[in-house]
Amino acid sequence: MTLSNAHQHIPVHSNKTLIKASVTATVMAIIILVLIILPAEYKVDPTGFGKAAGLTQLADLSEAELEVAEPVESNVVKTQPQEKTVPLAEQPVESRLGFAPPAAHLLTVEQIKAARQTPGVRSDTIDIVIPAGKGLEYKLLIDAYVHLEYEWRTDGQPLYFDFHGEPQGDQSGYYESFAITTATEMKGSLTAPFTGSHGWYWKNKSGTPVTVTLITKGDYRIKG
Template sequence: MTHFTPPVHSGATLIKACVAASLLAAVLLLTCILPAEYNIDPTGAGKALGLTALAEAAEAPVAIALGQTPPTRQPRSDTITITIPAGKGLEYKLLMDQYAQLEYEWQTDGTPLYFDFHGEPEGDTSGYFESFAITTSSNMKGSLTTPFTGSHGWYWKNRSGKPVQVSLTLKGDYIIKG
């Protein structure tokens, strides 16, 4: 019968292994983890490897989920169709910075909707909102320079007995919250 005795490493060998593992962990932290997870790239390796793009792509949805405004906005334009169910109300919001510009136009098939075009300041917990227009109409066209950073948009109430589609056209600096 063969008797196996595992090797016993010296204290110096264990210290060398711990130091090597720590150095490897530090290199991976600086070149891979920080750029990919937090968009922090002190070495530039994260950008070269395409890892900072992962963090940038993840920032906007996380910020929206936390009720925060993502850090960058690009001018854009969109046309969106929104269905307001019969006898129901629906809110549609955009995230915008203070003094951002928005051009908008919406219309229905001719069915009038009650609406409140308003904004809510970012971080406000009091329930405050500022209305820009409140009326009943089947269409509206205009522009807005936002007075504060936060969510801005419409609340539509369909008082008819059938669903109503709203065609909304937007142009400006915003992120769609929905």
């Protein structure tokens, strides 16, 4: 077969034929759109064919699925947990004052009574001679908040004295005076504000020795 014979068998469409085919395809697409796609997808049925063919039911089905897929807002209102309000009287002392008070202020009446009834309570009576024109100190070692009862008297001559305490281990020279005066006798009690030595300094300003009789009762050790 020659090349010229092969070309003779290839069909060639005219422009008229191509235009006719394009118009036909367009018309078919419009028909499909109006009769099938619009009723089935958008529930648009201008000809009534979609309803007769059950295509509009497909549109109803699609809308129902869409509603299910959409998130449903809950009517439940979320609330934050509220903190329990504690009455002021039940709050810790630190919360009401804004700071932690000294430990001594936290002692209850029962604790003070217990301190006064310490199993190690002892009682001592001692005579102390204060030389003429001299001073002398007598100390007891007492723990913090422990109760001490005391009584002293001279053999007649008044003495200047300072009843005071010094914190244990303090190197600054600090001391706290509880009573300073001149007298021939004194009686009282003390709840030690801190652990340390507590006692008396007597000053004899006379020209003769003066004897002091000291009576003590409490939980202490004698330092002398």
